[in-house]
Amino acid sequence: MIARKIADNMSKGSMIRQMFEEGNRLKALYGADNVYDFSLGNPDLPPPSAVSQALRSLVAENQPGLHSYMSNAGHEATRQAVAAWQSSLSGLAIPAGLVCMTVGAAGALNASLKALLDPGDEVLVLAPFFFEYLAYIDNHGGVPVIVPASRETLLPDPAALEKALTPRTKAIIINSPNNPSGVIYPEETLRMLNSLLLAQPQTIYVLSDEPYADLVYDGQSMPATLAYLQNAVICTSWSKSLSLPGERIGCLVVSPRCESADQLINACVYCNRILGYVNAPALFQRVIERSINARVDIAQYEKRRDLLADVLTGAGFTLQKPAGGLYLFPVCPDADDVAFARICAGHRVLLVPGSGFRFPGYFRLCFAVREAAILGSAHAFQDIARHYGLH
Ligand SMILES: Cc1ncc(COP(=O)(O)O)c(C=O)c1O
Numbered sequence: 001m002i003a004r005k006i007a008d009n010m011s012k013g014s015m016i017r018q019m020f021e022e023g024n025r026l027k028a029l030y031g032a033d034n035v036y037d038f039s040l041g042n043p044d045l046p047p048p049s050a051v052s053q054a055l056r057s058l059v060a061e062n063q064p065g066l067h068s069y070m071s072n073a074g075h076e077a078t079r080q081a082v083a084a085w086q087s088s089l090s091g092l093a094i095p096a097g098l099v100c101m102t103v104g105a106a107g108a109l110n111a112s113l114k115a116l117l118d119p120g121d122e123v124l125v126l127a128p129f130f131f132e133y134l135a136y137i138d139n140h141g142g143v144p145v146i147v148p149a150s151r152e153t154l155l156p157d158p159a160a161l162e163k164a165l166t167p168r169t170k171a172i173i174i175n176s177p178n179n180p181s182g183v184i185y186p187e188e189t190l191r192m193l194n195s196l197l198l199a200q201p202q203t204i205y206v207l208s209d210e211p212y213a214d215l216v217y218d219g220q221s222m223p224a225t226l227a228y229l230q231n232a233v234i235c236t237s238w239s240k241s242l243s244l245p246g247e248r249i250g251c252l253v254v255s256p257r258c259e260s261a262d263q264l265i266n267a268c269v270y271c272n273r274i275l276g277y278v279n280a281p282a283l284f285q286r287v288i289e290r291s292i293n294a295r296v297d298i299a300q301y302e303k304r305r306d307l308l309a310d311v312l313t314g315a316g317f318t319l320q321k322p323a324g325g326l327y328l329f330p331v332c333p334d335a336d337d338v339a340f341a342r343i344c345a346g347h348r349v350l351l352v353p354g355s356g357f358r359f360p361g362y363f364r365l366c367f368a369v370r371e372a373a374i375l376g377s378a379h380a381f382q383d384i385a386r387h388y389g390l391h
Contacts, residue, residue: 009135015356016040016131019341023350030348036377038308038365039350041179041326043243045301045368050294051242054287067282072273073265074101074251078285081292086234086253090226098254098261100269101280101288104245105211108235108252109136109173110275112207115267117142121170126156128329128359130179130209142170146358154181154320154329158192165196171205172197176222177212180357180364181329182322184216190228198230203259206232211250214241214295216324217302226255233258233268238288240326243296249284301326304367307374312365315381316390328365329354333388337363343387347380 019039026035058066073079079096087094102108113123119141125133127148137144147164150157156174174193176185185193197204208225213236216222225232237250254265272279305328309321312330319330334340337353337360344351344363354362367374385391 015338015341016352019345019350019352022345026345026348026350033373033376035348035350036369036373036380037350038367038369038377039352041366041368043240043245043296043326043368044370045243045296047243048291048294048296050291051244051287054290055283057290058283058286066286070279070282070285071269072279073099073269074280075282075285075289078289081289082251082253085292086226090224092226092256094226094253094256098256098265100252100265100272101285102235102237102250102252102272103277103280104239104248104250105209105235105237106132106136106250107248107272107275107277107280108233108237108250109133109207109209110139111268111271111277112205112233112235112252113137113140113142113171114271114275115264116171116205118170120168122166122168124161124164124169124172126161126172126174128154128178128180128354128357128362129173130175131356131358133173143168145169148359149181151361154178154183155185155189156193158196161193161196165200165204167202169200169202169204171207173207173209175209176225177210177216177322177324179212179325180327180352180354180359180362181320182325182327183320184220184222184323187223187228190223190225194229203231205258205264207235208232209235211237211240212325215298215301215326217298217305218323220323222324226253226257230255230257231259233264241295242288242291244284247281247284247287249281249288251280301368304369304371304374307371308365308367308377311374311378311381314378315385317381317385326366326368328367329362330365332361332363333385333390337361344380344384347384349377349380349384 079099083096117140234253239245317330341353352364
């Protein structure tokens with residue numbers, strides 16, 4: 001008999017999973033080209049050529065120890081490359097010793113949470129949020145405290161944040177560019193958050209989940225987290241920026257300004273080991289070392305974002321154009337966003353209701369899909385808009 005909690009969680013399922021299964025059913029019935037699937041956040045651009053070049057040269061060189069265990073924190077040269085990259089972004093001198101290579105951003109979050117949490121410690125999460133945070137916090141005995149973003153700006157709401165803080169608050173997870181809303185936290189938001197947290201009697205750590213940091217559009221850039229937040233740990237990956245989600249390569253970087261930084265990085269490295277990750281994938285650490293400045297072709301994502309936003313607004317939906325990430329987060333025209341998703345599925349459009357991110361009243365569409373699918377979906381969105389009387 002499996003654990004009751006796991007059985008219970010599995011029976012509830014995730015909305016994304018349900019959409020995935022509904023998508024498979026519809027695709028079997030109507031053919032994949034006739035189903036408009038915006039539900040999954042699976043980067044579909046190929047990795048940049050620097051990645052395949054690095055792989056080819058690594059295989060050709062066939063250095064001894066290429067596939068061996070290494071320090072649980074990762075290869076020294078890879079950590080140095082990551083430290084140099086984060087130092088240049090933040091203007092801080094970050095030593096390689098504060099970097100731990102991880103199994104994706106998810107591995108970085110789990111290692112950090114395990115390193116920080118005592119049973120019952122509270123972790124603030126800002127809705128809308130990546131649904132797995134709740135499971136990650138629970139994995140390590142923490143208690144999630146959900147704080148809704150401002151409905152006007154979709155940014156963290158200072159008053160709501162202040163209200164949610166208690167003596168048990170140990171950490172906060174932030175995510176910019178945000179999945180699902182696409183907002184980038186501006187400098188003022190990061191400054192506000194830093195002063196609010198430093199004003200508390202206990203140390204509160206910021207886990208900055210930023211796998212979309214390089215997917216930023218309209219020539220903007222994202223403020224460097226470590227330049228603004230003192231007790232911060234960056235949890236990130238190359239899943240999106242190099243289109244490598246299946247390779248599970250990421251890292252965590254503890255700020256040199258973080259309280260007990262050395263103790264914290266040692267704890268994270270230890271947790272990386274005992275969670276059973278042991279170390280991040282060896283070959284892909286070497287790939288990262290050689291392609292750390294490469295990125296997927298962001299212009300293609302930007303074009304798809306614009307196309308899908310035009311399809312939606314043209315049909316009468318309301319949305320704030322995302323500044324980064326891979327998702328649109330339009331306002332839902334139905335008071336019941338789950339019912340809305342069902343109606344859309346009836347039009348062969350798959351999306352995720354905002355409730356799946358604990359932010360009802362919106363829905364999420366991933367624009368990492370072929371342009372033909374985006375353009376093909378226009379008539380379906382017009383039919384859905386007509387159903388709701390939108391103009
Ligand atoms: C906000 C957010 N955080 C973390 C992750 C997990 O990233 P990774 O696949 O690198 O573990 C994802 C994946 O989609 C995500 O959207």
